[in-house]
Amino acid sequence: MAKEIDNLWREVRELSLGTKIERLDSPPSPVKFLRDYVSQSKPCVISNAIAHWPALKLWSDPAYLSRALSNDLVSLHLTPNGCADAVTPVGDRDDLCFASAHVEKVLFPEALQAVQSSCKGKKVGYLQQQNDCFRTEYSTVGLDCDGDISWATEAFGCSPEAVNLWIGTEHSVTSFHKDHYENLYAVVSGEKHFLLLPPTDVHRLYIEQYPAANYSYNRDTEAFKLEVGEPMRHVPWCSVDPYPSSENEASERLKYPLFFNGPKPFHCTVKAGEILYLPSMWFHHVSQTPGDGGYTIAVNYWYDMQFDIKYAYFNFLQSLSYKSSSLNPILSWREDEDWESSDAEV
Numbered sequence: 210m211a212k213e214i215d216n217l218w219r220e221v222r223e224l225s226l227g228t229k230i231e232r233l234d235s236p237p238s239p240v241k242f243l244r245d246y247v248s249q250s251k252p253c254v255i256s257n258a259i260a261h262w263p264a265l266k267l268w269s270d271p272a273y274l275s276r277a278l279s280n281d282l283v284s285l286h287l288t289p290n291g292c293a294d295a296v297t298p299v300g301d302r303d304d305l306c307f308a309s310a311h312v313e314k315v316l317f318p319e320a321l322q323a324v325q326s327s328c329k330g331k332k333v334g335y336l337q338q339q340n341d342c343f344r345t346e347y348s349t350v351g352l353d354c355d356g357d358i359s360w361a362t363e364a365f366g367c368s369p370e371a372v373n374l375w376i377g378t379e380h381s382v383t384s385f386h387k388d389h390y391e392n393l394y395a396v397v398s399g400e401k402h403f404l405l406l407p408p409t410d411v412h413r414l415y416i417e418q419y420p421a422a423n424y425s426y427n428r429d430t431e432a433f434k435l436e437v438g439e440p441m442r443h444v445p446w447c448s449v450d451p452y453p454s455s456e457n458e459a460s461e462r463l464k465y466p467l468f469f470n471g472p473k474p475f476h477c478t479v480k481a482g483e484i485l486y487l488p489s490m491w492f493h494h495v496s497q498t499p500g501d502g503g504y505t506i507a508v509n510y511w512y513d514m515q516f517d518i519k520y521a522y523f524n525f526l527q528s529l530s531y532k533s534s535s536l537n538p539i540l541s542w543r544e545d546e547d548w549e550s551s552d553a554e555v
Contacts, residue, residue, distance in 0.1 A: 214412060214531050218472050221409045225249055230405070230477040232256065239363040242486075247364060247391065250488040250519065252405060254477055258484045259395050264353035264508075265482055269398045269501045271321060274350070278317035283346045284338035285320040286310035287426050289433045291333035291380040296446055299422050299435050306422040306437055307444040310335070313426075325503050327380045332431065335381040341371035343508060354508055358393045358484065361512065365391060369510040376506050383495040385414055385447035390511035392487040396479045399505030403485065404451055404494040405475040408523045412531045413467040414492055415448040451494055467531075489514035490523055 222228060231253045237245070246253050259265065267273050286293055293310035315323075323334035338346060343354075357369050370390065387408070394401070406413065421444050422437045449468045453461040462469045474494075479485045481500060487493060497505040514520070 211531055214526075214529070215471075217409050218413075221407055222472060226251060226407060226475075228473075230254060230475050236360050239360045242360060243364040246486055247488065250407070250491070252475070252477075252488060252491065253486050254479055255484045255486065256482065258358070259355070259397075259482060262354050262397070264350070264397050264506075267353055268350075268506050271325070271502045271504075275318040275321060277350050278347065281317045281346065281349055282314045283317050283320050283336060284312050284342065285315050285323055286312050286335045286337050287323070287433075288333050288335075288424055289330065291327070291329055291335070291377075291382055292384065293335065293337070293381075293424075294386070295382075295384040296419055296448060296450075297422070297435065299437060305419055306435070307419040307446050308435055309421070309423050310337075311424040311426040311433070312338075321376070321504075324376055324378060327378050329380045332426070332433075333378075333380045336374065336376040337381075339371070339373045341373065343372040343374040347374050354395075354397075358395075358510055361391075361393050361486075361510070365512045367513060369393075370513050371511040373509050373511070374506070375509070376504050377497060378499050378504055379497060381497065383493075385449055385451070385492050385494045387490050387492050388487075388511070389489055389514055391489050391514050392485075393510040393512070394479065394485040394487055395508050395510075396481050396483055396485075397506040397508060398481050398502055399500035400481070400498040401479045401485075401505065401507055402496045402498070403475075403477050403479065403487075405477070405487070406492040408490040408492070408519075409526065410471070410492065411523070411527050412529075413449075413465075413471050415465055415468070416445050416527075417448050418443040419446050420444075447492065490520070 231251070233253055233255045234257065236255055236258045245251070288310045293308070295308060296305050297308035298304065299306040299308070320334065320336060324336060327333040344351065356372070362368055420437045421442050422435050425434045425436070427434070449465050450461065451468070451474065477485065499505050
């Protein structure tokens with residue numbers, strides 16, 4: 210079985226995905242989008258799709274956002290290291306847990322200041338509430354963007370289930386995970402950097418059950434505390450950090466050979482004014498580079514996925530046990546030149 214799964218990783222690239230994320234110079238028609246990308250579970254980056262949004266010009270100015278949202282309470286997520294919803298050591302023995310951020314409701318100007326003043330190792334702020342936060346917490350600036358992505362809405366035959374706003378700095382990183390949504394991810398300011406793996410590569414991410422824990426933050430002492438919740442519950446999460454520190458890289462490569470020695474993840478940078486179509490069930494790791502305002506802003510639209518035969522195939526594949534580490538090592542895919550060559554113009 211191990212050999213067959215190894216072959217699957219390569220065949221899905223050779224027969225369907227290729228080696229690079231396709232780029233479109235303009236939005237596709239609903240039929241083309243559905244036929245060439247959604248039905249094939251194939252990501253793409255679309256340019257010139259949100260050029261008409263006022264947000265592209267307005268949101269790079271922090272003064273505009275602070276004025277427009279001056280009376281709005283928003284959910285500020287705080288961590289000591291910028292890694293919320295991630296596998297993290299906890300306790301005296303450094304056992305691993307799934308750590309969620311400390312969240313507090315504050316007025317937007319205070320939240321934005323916390324994001325802009327983020328310092329890794331001390332306190333990192335990120336506006337990442339999800340749960341349709343753009344239409345609930347940020348509705349005051351709702352007219353600065355479209356309520357949906359029209360050609361995607363027509364293709365999917367439904368409106369977005371949720372629209373979310375993300376504001377962060379280079380200190381905030383989202384660990385590998387998947388979502389049960391079709392995702393249209395629009396970058397408004399700065400850049401987002403995605404590492405992508407198709408659902409067929411599920412075994413390469415070493416999904417394990419981790420006890421759920423939460424950070425709490427004390428404003429008086431400016432200290433964080435990470436505690437496992439009671440009663441204990443477990444969260445299935447990806448174990449792999451694709452960018453381990455230099456002192457940990459050798460041990461990480463030994464622990465996770467299917468990831469580091471297998472086919473390269475797809476990489477794409479999504480710049481301001483571009484949209485990434487991220488198919489449901491694709492694993493993604495996200496980092497970011499701030500724009501002119503000193504932060505990165507994105508709006509993403511979650512459309513309900515179809516729980517069809519592709520979903521059944523994924524569940525079957527995930528149920529198969531596979532522990533092989535017989536893959537031959539490859540040169541590190543972390544080199545910058547490999548990143549830059551991974552985007553294709555279409």
